[in-house]
Amino acid sequence: MSIAIDEHYIFEPKYSTSSKLLENIKQIAVLISEFNQADCSKTILVDLEQLARESSAHSSTSIEGNPLPLTEVKKILKTRPEHIRDTEREILNYNEALIFLRDQNQSSHKEFINFKLISEVQAKVLNKLLPKALLGKLRKEAVFVNDPKLRKTVYWPPDDKDVKILLTGLIKYINANRDLDPIILSGIFHKQFVIIHPFLDGNGRTARLLTKHLLANLGLNTFPLFSFEIYYNRNVSKYFQQVGVKGDYYDIYKRIDFTEWLEYFSDGVIDELLRVGAELRQRTELMSGNGVLQCQQSPETRLEAYHELILQYIKEHGYINDKLYSTLTERAKATRSLDFKKLMQLGLIKRYGLGRATYYR
DSSP states (O other): OOOOOOTTOOOOOBOOOOHHHHHHHHHHHHHHHHHHHSBOOHHHHHHHHHHHHHHHHHHHHHHTTOOOOHHHHHHHHHHOOSSOOHHHHHHHHHHHHHHHHHHHHTSOOSSSOOHHHHHHHHHHHTTTTSOGGGTTOOOOSOOOEEETTTTEEEEEOOOHHHHHHHHHHHHHHHHHOTTSOHHHHHHHHHHHHHHHOOSSSOHHHHHHHHHHHHHHHTTOTTGGGOOTHHHHHHTHHHHHHHHOOOEEHHHHGGGOBOHHHHHHHHHHHHHHHHHHHHHHHHTEEEOTTTOOEEEOOOTTTOOOHHHHHHHHHHHHHSOBOHHHHHTTOOOOHHHHHHHHHHHHHTTSOOEESSGGGOEEO
C-alpha cells in the first residue's frame, strides 16, 4: 500500500449543490422556522427530548446489530438495572453520550469539534465494552469493512499511521467553515468520519452522535428533539450504501463525491423533522381568543408552582439546597425530596455534593 497522505494534507471534500440538495435545505429551513414559532413550555420540550433519546439509543444501536426492541430500550433507560448484558450496556452508554453532548451544547466553545470531544464520545459509547486502554484511543492497527450479505471485505480504510492526519484535516475543515450551511457541513463530517474509521470499534455510533452535536452547535436548536437515526434504521442497507465507500481508500479517496450522500442525508433530516412535527401537533391545541399554539403537558412533565419556585431561586442565587427550600415552602421534607427528584428527571437541575452538603444547580 503506497503512502498517499503527508503532514501537509488538507481536506477538500468534493460535492455540488444540486437542485435536490438546495430544495431540501430550503424545506428544512421552513420546518425549523415552524418549530421555533411554536409556543411550547420547557417541560414539553424536555419530554420530547427524552423520547428522542430513547429513539436514538434504540435506532443507532440497532443499526449496529443490537436486537433489543424499543419497548425494552425504554424500560432499561427508566430502570437503569445494575446487572446488565452488553446489549443493555450499549443502550445506556448511548443515552449517556447524548446527555453529555446536550450539556456540551449548552456551554460556549470556540471550536465546534476537536480531538478531545471525539475521544470522549467514543469512550462513552464503548464504556465497559472495550478494555479501558482502548477507550478514546485512535486505532493502531489496520481494519477492514465486510459486507455481511456478500461475506467478503468491501472497504479497506486508511492505514492507522494516517488516521490522525486525516482526522486533523476533517476537524480543521469543520471549524474553518462555520459559514457553510449546517446541513452540508454536518453531512460532510458524518461521511468522512466513517470513511476514516478512526477507532477499532464504535465508529458508526460516534459519527451519528457527533453529527447531532454539530447540527445543534451550528444553531439548529430543534435537534435535541430529533432522532435521525430512526431514518437510517428504517433501511440499514441503504444507509450503509450511502455513508460508506467501497475499495481501497488510497485508490478512491480523490474521487469520492459527497453529493449523493448529502441529498440522502438531508432527506433524512426532513423525514425526521416531519415526524417530530406530527408528534408535536398531537400534543398541542389551538387556544381560543389569541390563536397562540401552545403545548399540552402530561402529568410527568407538568411543573407546579413549587417547582417554579425552585427554578426561580436557582436563577437568582445560582444554587439551592433543602434547607433553603424549606424556608420558601411549607412542604414536608419527603415531599421536597420528590420535588428535587422530578426536576432532576426532567433535566432541569443537577445534584452536587453528598449528605448534608447536597445542593442543586
